[in-house]
Amino acid sequence: NLLPEVTCDVCFQLFYDPVTTPCQHTFCSKCLLRTLDHSPLCPLCREVLPGFAFYHDHPSNVILLNLLLALFPTQYAARKSSSLADDGLTSILENVPIFPCTLAFPNQPVSLNIFEPRYRLMIRRVLENGTNAFGMTLHPNPYTGEEIMYGTMLRVKRVQMNIDGTSGVDTVGTWRFQIVKRWWVDGYMVANLKRLNDYSLDNEARLNALPSPSNLSIDFIDSATTDELVERCLMFVRRMRTRLAPWVAHRMDAAYGPMPEDSGRLSFWMALVLPIDDYDKAKLLTLQSPHLRLQLVAHWVAALDKQGWWRNSGCVIM
Template identity: 30%
Template sequence: MCQKLKYVSPSRPLCSLTKNVPIFVCTMAYPTVPCPLHVFEPRYRLMLRRCMDTGTRKFGMCINDPQKGFVDHGCMLTIRSVHFLPDGRSVVDTIGGKRFRVLTRGMMDGYSTANIEHLGDTRVEDCEELEKLQELHDAVYEQARDWFQNLKIHFHDQILQHFGPMPEREADIQATPNGPACCWWLLAVLPIDPRYQLSVLSMTSLKERLVKIQHILTYLQSIPNN
């Protein structure tokens, strides 16, 4: 069901950690993964300047939803640098941070806003379960490294240029609420539908996320000359 947009007065705070968060409706973004942007629409140029002027340097990224305007889950982006062009456009270097779920939607001066809650993985405390999770992670990591190393050279180089090298294996797979960075790097580079990527982004179980990625890798490796 379509949710009615709520208009927010410009006199209210532009952004806090979870209230009235500016939402850029464009592409998938992931924790720890760079997300370069070319900002040219006037509404997003305004949004970007406000993020810089207020010092937050953060906004949410979601993909489009025909009924709601944007989907229910997304990723916060932190602005690392901005190159403003003479005509008002800008090239923005951002990197993914916390994941979030949209609670309510709003609008401010043409761009979307949202009240959100941050998402984090459910920690595994049982020693036996954690050991199995570590084994699954290690198996998926090795499978992913094998897939990446065996890509055709032009695909391999394109990924390196846009996303950088595959993250190193992490000693503590539960060190952060988002889990291992390699999962998000893989989700960004694997050739899969954004809606499928979104379903994995919204998961709060590292085990489920690893299993999904494992299934994708197994399928891709079964295709001749992949």
């Protein structure tokens, strides 16, 4: 007879992590947060509730929680398992939330302003299930309609919840992936992934078997060693700095950090500072050879030099 009294009026299941509002109505904490994604009103009496941030990590109703654990231990354990399943707590390569938004590379800081209800829910889930990570891809190409199947995993470093439910999220890129299978859960994309790691530069047989990343015919680039390609990138950056105003160069350093010495990271850093389309830059995500990535960057640099973009554009890099 008591069970109907401890049932949430949003999900119609036994309370899980119950939270009581100032208007004295009780809901599962996740149910309440999801309703606040769409409306600041109590789901029952329509009274205006405190802001979203008030209920983020809000203490449970301890008396009711102890009652549930004492009277309905089996049902409460089942609710906990169901809640974790809803959050997608599985392998780091399975059921991974995907946020199509912007281009991201490994080791790159990415700051986001999350305001859509579906992505507010996604961020809460990755924090609650302990992964603190989600995938980032570009939107489908607006010119070709091509779906983007490669991206970068982002690790959440800091979340600032705002009173209106939006949040500022600071992340950093970790590793690259290919989407193997995808579907949608509560409005956002979820996918099974294949992790992409770099090939060893010592494996020349594998490297030579890979195709050139560009159809541009520039003999030096296609036959250059990795060290020669790195030097070509260094020369470009030196030339770029001599043509930029000091404050622009300073802003570039602040935004992207110092030029990395590691050849595996250098190609991604170069892509960040080059004034080319993001969908072209995203081709680097598909290449598992640092050498081939540097080849592609060198082709971009050669094309920019041929266009004489230094003479025709000002501070395009920023």
